[in-house]
Amino acid sequence: MGELRTERLLLRRWRESDLEPWAAMNADPEVREYLGDVLTREQSDASVAAFQAEFDERGYGWWAIEVQATGEFIGFAGLDDVEPGLPVTGVEIGWRLTRASWGHGYATEAARATLIFGFTVLDLREILAITTATNQRSQAVMRRLGMTHNPADNFEDSSAAPDGPLRHHVVYRVTR
Template structure:
């Protein structure tokens, strides 16, 4: 695919105690494709992706960074340099019953249960409220995705039960009912909610 090397144009590399959130590299494509082919990782997302679909998603992520300066970062463990998934911010898709910027994450199954999703999401949220000065960040998942909802609560988000909805882009079935979580920027520039 030939991704360009990471560069600081329009975005920051985010670091936590254990993780680095950075632009995508060619070496990420294979483990990303393996994640997207894993039925357990895709349980709340739909059918597994082909390698071509997975590679195309990374091309879109990079184009979004170039266009608007934020998007989905590749997440790696700092101690090992190993790719474990993605986390970031994205504009809510057209056709949804709300607008705004949403936070999200997806990790390889081997990385579940280590607190990486919460750690990465907190870094993304701080970047969204600080550098991007977003007034609010949203999160969406299927009603059955209790693990992601737990992360949403851990990073200070609250469920907006009046805004729960059936995703118009998903056919009838268990993935169609979705929940919406929200968090507003706290007092002071760049602060997390209080």
């Protein structure tokens, strides 16, 4: 499946023209606030190559998001296997948008399309979302999607600073 369409958005495979705005997003400390250090251009480009390879291998992954009316690249959304070594397993939904596109409902709109894809095309029974405990914006999107949080699923990222904002994580879930 190459693309998903919503009322306002196109979730599609990555293009060469996405590399520059993607790198700018990854160099923005506010966009990366709950993700860790900003990325170099090389790291950012490598992430897109990895996204493409994973998508080709599995048939799902991270789509680039563009606004249909303008063709503007505004970020990504999609599904990925939960990273090995975490205390939860399954398929995780995620999104990341440019700062200029925050507050317009794009994350929820793209994530809804992604959930539908996961449940109908991939026939998943459950989809998870993981974020830092301090990332209230993403948790609000998770709640709007009908996802629920069980505090028993919370975990600590041992690679993060013990008292840092990236240490404590929450898990939200939604079932088909």
